[in-house]
Amino acid sequence: MRFEVSKVLDAIEARLTTDPALARAVVDLAEVVRYADLDGGRPASLVRLGLLVDALGRYVSEENVPVYVVTPHGLLSDTDLTSNERMVVRRWADDGKVEVVPQVEDRVLEVAEMLGLPVLTRDREDRFRASRPWVAEPGRLLALVSAQGGPTLVARVGRGEATPPVPRSPLGERLLARVWRCPSLSCNSYGDGGDSDSPFADMRTYTSPVSQPPPALRAGAPTCPRHGERLKDVGPRPATEVFSVRIDGVIRQRFVVSEDRATVVGRAPEGGSGVMLGQWLTDDARKWISRGHVQFTLRGGQVTVTDISMNGSGVRPGGSMDDGARITLRRDESRVLAEDDIVELYHAVLIGRSRLWASGGNVQPESVMGEAPTMAFRPVGR
Ligand SMILES: [Zn+2]
Incomplete structure (x- = not known):
């Protein structure tokens, strides 16, 4: 293929997450890479994950939709992938971007059940119907097919009827309320960052306790899906709430506000953390919105927004677009957000809890395939 594969893989990488608060669907990587009918190409190709990620974005009409990828360990050495693709999957595994398991079995279904997410698969999962009857419900399994x-x-x-959002399973809620520790020292999903005196301490990527993936349940005990070891409960997990940034009617990104630290949103928050809006703003909005504009904190179940900008911001109670009801926030002023309050940084630059908006508002979100010519993915036989 002539387009630059590495750029596509980088774009895909930005959509990988095992964060229970952000993932929107679950997929078995070993299955997707073999959808050769999509492009008529090699038996296995990592680029096909990009087609799936794009399709998921279109399905929910939203930009930057992340997917929870489970990969069997064997794929890391599968010679149907190119050596470069194998290297990339290994890096994703080492960085905790994808979840590696010895065998997939029903792990994809387990994650989907605990998190209340759809599974992206062509399989009907009939063999798991007895243990997970929900696989027979409409909308829980979504298959990637060729289409115009x-x-x-x-x-x-x-x-294809609209299906209501599925809640996390009670077991999922219970397991995700705790922080877990894997006895394996090399565990990046349920590790503690290791010995900070070690010269290698900063070389590994560890998943923050707030975003640990759901444990596997094996013989009734919470277990590390990668190492198969019994996980230790090391305390309560900080609470989280998920918010969306909606600009000119399009949801650009979701982000997590957690109890353990404040989240800054603005044109380009300092220090590389925080939620950066600059790339989506009009020139006028860019001039108005400060680098760090508002800060969100979560305490005792309440989210507080604090203005930290030059020009101020506003809260629209209950999402009302009636300007008479708008509450102005000047620098250093703050307000506890009600469930359906919306924060306004600038005209049509809005932030609210993700559940307030049923649709992402964009039927053709940006593709991860970048320069890949659409001709390369012409469905076979058309
Ligand atoms: Zn582990």
């Missing part, structure tokens, strides 16, 4: 305009996700069961 690019590969598309279609519900495996039902006629």
